[in-house]
Amino acid sequence: MTNSLKVAIAGLGTVGVGVVKILESHKDLIAARCGRPIEIVAVSASNRARDRGVDISGYQWFDNALDFAEQDNIDLVVELIGGSDGIAKELAQQSLEAGKSFVTANKALIAHHGASLATTAQEAGVALRYEAAVAGGIPIIKAVGEGLAANKMNLIYGILNGTCNYILTQMESTGQGFGDVLAEAQRLGYAEADPTFDVDGIDTAHKLAILSSVAFGTETDFNSIYVEGIRRIEAVDIEYAREIGYRIKLLGLARLGSNGLEQRVHPAMVKLEEPIAQVEDAFNAVVAEGDFIDRTFYQGRGAGEGPTASAVVADIIDIARGHMDAPFFVPASELVKAEPVPMDDHEGAFYIRLHVQERPGVIADITSVLKDRNVSLDVMLQKGHELDGSVYVILVTHVTRENIIMGALQEIAGLSSVQDEPLTIRIENL
Template identity: 50%
Template sequence: MSNPLKLGLAGLGTVGVSVVKRLALLENELAMSAGRSMRVTAVTARSRDKDRGVDLSNCTWFDDPVSLATNDDIDVYVELMGGDSGAAEDSVRAALKAGKHVVTANKALLAKHGNELAKLAEENGVQLNYEAAVAGGIPIIKTMREGMASNAISRVYGIMNGTCNYILTRMELEGLSFEECLQDAQRLGYAEADPTFDVEGNDTAHKLALLTSLAFGTQIEADSIFLEGITSLTTDDIKAADELGFRIKLLGVAQKTDTGIEQRVHPTMVPKSSAIAQISGVTNAVAVDGDAVGSITMSGPGAGGDATASAVVADLVDVARDFKIYPLGRPAAELQPYVRAKMRAHEGGYYIRLSVNDRPGAFASIAQRMAEHDISLESIVQRRSNGYFTNAQSEASEVVKPQAVVLITYETTEEAVRKALQQIEEDGHISAPPQMIRIERL
């Protein structure tokens, strides 16, 4: 059997420790599968004294990740620190230039610098593997880079953030508000103290950018993704979706159109009968539409120490086997420039919720604005609430609440919907910003 593959590990958080444990637990099995053993021989972390529950006594400690990444005594640099710049970027670049293979779980780094890093890996004849960067334990990178190489892919989409899916699941099942579900997610460790990166869709966008490149052979372009989070969703939206036969999921969607590549992250109404609608809690799922295989969907844990470590170790096995593949599925120099698609029609139309001031002519004006932009309405549902009294006025004076009106459109364009809603706001017929959710007939 060949000499051991020597690993330099940067980052000893939940995932890093899980990688060390998994390598030890399956040492013999992995050696047989890979054709050589794999050993962590050097590490770097913020603290040397912290008890992590793993034996690191035989490892050389480094205070500087770059020094570890370029050390002559390692073959592979495993970057698990996170961040799109600073130590993570500097050390990964240094490792590639020094002829070290790199395995990383860092989607933010790849979304921002992936084009350059892929080229750097190719120039230095080393591997850049990142299965753990997208959807945790789901082997979606390997599936798209290898298993679907003979397919022309038309669309890739999925639930790629467990925090958001957990919140939406709880809102539906228990009728809780977004704020209540977020607090529970933070208490259980599913959401960070500052959850903005997750709930505003940024985490999903980084993952989607990588899948888009693999699917369509384009350069990574995370800055061109249309982005909308879940913070504006209410229990009214969840209930309306349920009554209409849908569930709301935060989806990342990339698809090829006549005008370019469309990338978007936003809340989406999906039919309850669809595979993606069945994904609940912190589970992730990714679906790929190919011309040969049709649509395939993979689901599983999208985060967590063991699930992410599983993907990291799988990448290490590929390195140990000397399995070579272009990081982005094809030579970096042959990736096509990203061309952003124009706003297009979405099959199934849109769900629109308006808080309409209850006064003569309001509904007629709203319908007229929709007609002016060639938007046909499939249904209109008005939820009338009872009036209520306020102490600020005479007890005999009734204050009428704005009425919740739900519109379902036929297939139309996003541009048309947004223009119509802007004019409806300017007309003064609604008391709050409108809610718009795309409907996908998956």
């Protein structure tokens, strides 16, 4: 058997500990599968004395992970620190420049700096891998970049954040509001104390930026993604969606067309019979469409020690086998800088929830605004007589343009009878 691949791990949180467990407990199995041993030789974390439930005494300890780049006995660096910049970015850059392959679960790092790091890796002749950065235990990067490589990809979309999917699932099953379900998710450990990245769609956008690049051979372009979270979804929206045959999911969707690259993250209504509508709790799912394979569907756990660590170790094994593919499956110099498609150009049907005072002429005022902008309605419901004399008006439009519906809603919001900012949810007939 050839020489071992010597690995250093930066970050010994939940995922880092999971990587140690897999590499140690499956040492012989992994060596047999990749033709050489994989050996952890060094680790770094913020607190050396902390009890992590694994024995790290046999590894060299570094207070500063950046020192990994200077060590001759390290072949590969695993970064599990997080963050798009700071030490994570420095460690990636310095490790690659020093000729060490680099594996990360850091979606923010790859979403913001993927193209430049890919260039550095290729110039140094080493590997950059990030399977664990998207959809946890689902091997979606390899599936799209390798398994579907014969196809011209048309569309990729999915549920990419388990926290949001858990919250939406619980809102539907319990009838509780967003705030109550979020608090319970935090108590159970499904949501962070600061849930901003999850519930505001940023985490999903990081992952979508990466998927877009893998699917379409484009430069990662996080800043061009339209991002909207789930904070404004209420129990009534879940209920009304089901009544008209839909379920609400936070989707990330990317499509490359003749007019450029469309990338958007937002709550969406999907038909109940769609497979992605059946994905519940903290699971992730991705749908990829290509010209010869039509549609493929992937589902699995998107986070947690086991699934994420499994994806990290799979990347390490690939590198141990000698796989040095281009990070985005085309040479870094050939990644295309795609023109972003403005969100105003989006066309589709829309669900609209209005909270209005129940008085004569309210519906006429609303429909007059829509008529003036040539927006036609498929569904109109009036719900929930309240003690204060207000009601919900639910509208579902036929297909129209984003800029038209948003202009109409801005005008409707100014009507004296409208109490709150209108809510709109895009309907995706996938």
